Amino acid sequence: MSSDSTKPEEYLSKINEVRTLLGPLPEKSSEFCSDAAIARYLAARNGHVKKATKMLKETLKWRTQYKPEEIRWEEIAREAETGKIYRANYTDKYGRTVLVMRPSSQNTKSYKGQIRFLVYCMENAILNLSDSQEQMVWLIDFHGFNMSHISVKVSRETAHVLQEHYPERLGAAILYNPPKIFEPFYKMVKPFLEPKTCNKVKFVYSDDNLSKKVLEDLFDMEQLEVEFGGKNSDAGFSFEKYAERMREDDLKFFGNTTVTSASALLTNSDSEVSDSENKHLEDKEDEKIKNGTLESSLDTLEKPKPEA
Structure with a gap:
């Protein structure tokens, strides 16, 4: 979610290193691995090739499963x-x-x-x-x-x-x-x-x-x-x-407006019912905000990974 003005050409050699580490990819995954895309992951990890590759691999895995x-x-x-x-x-x-x-x-x-x-x-x-x-x-x-x-x-x-x-x-x-x-x-x-x-x-x-x-x-x-x-x-x-x-x-x-992902078969009400299993935990966290005790709630947040 962060941003800087780094251009893909500034990372050209590192982009090639990331491609080598990624190895062969399915055609669908390759669509999300343009030079500009890899440059963004490198920028997000301060130019660290291995960290950027790991981050990109996690996104490709997420896209395969979540199908955004x-x-x-x-x-x-x-x-x-x-x-x-x-x-x-x-x-x-x-x-x-x-x-x-x-x-x-x-x-x-x-x-x-x-x-x-x-x-x-x-x-x-x-x-x-x-x-x-x-x-x-x-x-x-x-x-x-x-x-x-x-x-x-x-x-x-x-x-x-x-x-x-x-x-x-x-x-x-x-x-x-x-x-x-x-x-x-x-x-x-x-x-x-x-x-x-x-x-x-x-x-x-x-x-x-x-x-x-x-x-x-x-x-x-x-x-x-x-x-x-x-x-x-x-x-x-x-x-x-x-x-x-x-x-x-x-x-x-x-080319069409048909919903094809499996998760789309869930109706809004179905989705809300499935979410209710965790709702009591969310309510407790939110109550801490309203009571001014947010610090303890934030202990559960994952801190950003340190950059190299």
Whole structure:
């Protein structure tokens, strides 16, 4: 999930070393091992060839088992109804895809469903990147947010999936008007995020001209939606219009909108029932947040692996 400006050519010899260590790959896995992709894994592991290879192997294994490329809109449409995550119809000044996130719009209790929806959004955002871009921008709107919207279990798995399987994809994360109660939470979570990721996180407040400049530097304010201080009143979320866009994307990139992955056979209710087995543990962790005892909850988080 972290990011830097490293170009594939700067890692050319190491890219070849990684390919040698990977050995022969199935055609499907090879699709995710372009020079640019390997360069991202190298950057995520500070140029360490063996660590980057191990990380990439784990992603290829995950992709084989989880099949993120087989998720289709119809499978995750329910998760998308409130616009809690959606791809904006504009880019930043660098041509990067923009994902808008609204934590207060959480509408389901299915842990598996929420992660699967996130993966679909990441895959879709990547497919919509221009040829010259590897990264995206997150715009996180905290309007209406309170601590009840935080799930430690989902947060932990989100961080794991993004950092381990989508390295170097984040160009910037804008936290827009986070409430004061969020700041201590972020300070406690920060040690569990990669340093490069933390450097991309910017706190922006609508009543602070200095922090608003962060948005002005990144976006054409005529295109940015009004909720973030922009002038585009037509860029908000409409589920019907967004559903149409996503179906068109499925057709464009995959040639059909049929859900083929086995896990897609689970209905949302089935997914929520299966998640209920672990829900009492999640509730205990979340209760610690609300009681101000988050440190003990965070002991269960996996700290980032040390970089060589």
